[in-house]
Amino acid sequence: MPDSRRRATSGPQPPHRRRTDAPTGRTGAPARRPARAAARPPRPDRLEVTFLPGLGDVVHDEVVEVLHPPRPPRPVPGRDDALELDLPGWDDRVLTLRTAVAVFVSLHVDVPRPRSLVSGDHLARIAAAVRASLAVAPSRAFRFEAAGSGSPDFTRLGAALASAVGLPYAPDGGELVVKVRRGTAGRPGTDPGWDVLVRLGPRPLSARPWRSVDYPGAANATIAAAMVRLAGVRPRDRVVNLMCGSGTLLVERLLAGPTAAAHGVDLAAAALDAARANLAAAGVAATLTRADATDPACLGDERFDLLLADPPWGTLHGSHTDSPRLHTDLLGAAHHLAAPGARLVVLTHAVTVMERAVRAADGQWRAETPVRVFAKGHHPRIYLLRRC
Numbered sequence: 001m002p003d004s005r006r007r008a009t010s011g012p013q014p015p016h017r018r019r020t021d022a023p024t025g026r027t028g029a030p031a032r033r034p035a036r037a038a039a040r041p042p043r044p045d046r047l048e049v050t051f052l053p054g055l056g057d058v059v060h061d062e063v064v065e066v067l068h069p070p071r072p073p074r075p076v077p078g079r080d081d082a083l084e085l086d087l088p089g090w091d092d093r094v095l096t097l098r099t100a101v102a103v104f105v106s107l108h109v110d111v112p113r114p115r116s117l118v119s120g121d122h123l124a125r126i127a128a129a130v131r132a133s134l135a136v137a138p139s140r141a142f143r144f145e146a147a148g149s150g151s152p153d154f155t156r157l158g159a160a161l162a163s164a165v166g167l168p169y170a171p172d173g174g175e176l177v178v179k180v181r182r183g184t185a186g187r188p189g190t191d192p193g194w195d196v197l198v199r200l201g202p203r204p205l206s207a208r209p210w211r212s213v214d215y216p217g218a219a220n221a222t223i224a225a226a227m228v229r230l231a232g233v234r235p236r237d238r239v240v241n242l243m244c245g246s247g248t249l250l251v252e253r254l255l256a257g258p259t260a261a262a263h264g265v266d267l268a269a270a271a272l273d274a275a276r277a278n279l280a281a282a283g284v285a286a287t288l289t290r291a292d293a294t295d296p297a298c299l300g301d302e303r304f305d306l307l308l309a310d311p312p313w314g315t316l317h318g319s320h321t322d323s324p325r326l327h328t329d330l331l332g333a334a335h336h337l338a339a340p341g342a343r344l345v346v347l348t349h350a351v352t353v354m355e356r357a358v359r360a361a362d363g364q365w366r367a368e369t370p371v372r373v374f375a376k377g378h379h380p381r382i383y384l385l386r387r388c
């Protein structure tokens with residue numbers, strides 16, 4: 001069904017932008033006003049949520065829980081990193097998803113070439129999607145992500161869209177990303193058309209505002225959020241992040257909901273400084289301790305219900321030689337620190353080493369099937385273990 005028909009019953013419109021709210025260029029100059037403010041096309045209902053491959057189930061569950069779509073999200077055909085959903089009247093709650101990399105307004109346009117996107121209704125629909133994005137989070141300029149985005153067709157489309165929306169087109173530095181990609185082939189012999197995706201927000205959701213210190217080897221925040229969801233968020237949990245580095249797992253757990261206690265442990269003073277800065281930027285608090293997290297006595301008599309860790313994996317912190325001992329000792333110390341019924345969630349790239357450590361910890365920890373994630377050329381796994 002063409003999008004124009006699907007959108008016949010769309011949700012509430014974004015508020016019309018007052019003149020003083022108009023987006024400005026990077027120089028601070030007021031942007032041009034929309035060419036046509038009247039008779040705007042309806043706000044698009046369809047969203048595409050992108051994520052790191054492997055996290056699809058966790059992202060699906062979070063989308064359902066947070067956004068309550070009338071029908072469950074479904075995979076985007078041919079993709080392992082995106083879900084689509086129809087959500088009439090969506091609002092800025094979409095920006096609160098923690099396991100997603102980004103959320104886009106999604107349009108399908110039945111044209112054979114991108115050059116036709118500039119014409120009539122198509123441009124108006126794309127402009128409506130950009131306005132809907134700006135209504136939930138401002139951006140100063142937009143750019144295209146598309147094959148051939150430097151071509152004259154895209155230059156023309158950029159100029160037309162800038163004029164329609166009143167937002168500068170900055171091909172090399174626009175914050176607001178507009179992706180244009182081939183549509184999914186439908187019936188054999190028919191043209192697949194084009195998908196246009198307008199990101200919500202000037203940055204991906206995965207770029208956390210709380211990350212004030214970029215610590216080498218820091219965990220991806222969407223993976224950290226997935227670890228937290230896999231373990232379950234329980235307000236009475238006493239939480240410890242062993243080998244906490246700059247505190248990504250700890251911050252994501254604290255932002256997910258209240259805890260009874262929160263601790264971070266690392267050997268390196270620089271790591272704890274980074275964690276302290278990130279916790280403060282996130283507006284959350286935890287006790288940080290400089291200690292060897294493979295020492296069962298590292299936190300005295302304290303016991304924990306949720307233990308989170310991403311041990312070093314040999315390139316930035318630690319060494320490949322140390323890895324087997326480190327993983328084995330981590331599971332041993334974690335068992336000592338764990339209260340009855342505790343969960344331990346470990347993110348590691350050292351899969352063979354971890355599998356061996358889990359087998360050796362039989363009787364202490366019971367492991368669920370690990371979740372394999374694809375992140376920037378690495379394939380770490382998330383292990384959820386329950387204390388025996």
Ligand SMILES: C[S@@+](CC[C@H](N)C(=O)[O-])C[C@H]1O[C@@H](n2cnc3c(N)ncnc32)[C@H](O)[C@@H]1O
Binds near residue numbers: 245266292313
């Ligand atoms: C992969 S980094 C953790 C990154 C962290 N999740 C973040 O987001 O910044 C591993 C951390 O383990 C710490 N570490 C290594 N061996 C340790 C040990 N025996 N006890 C405590 N911390 C250790 C390192 O100092 C490093 O900060």
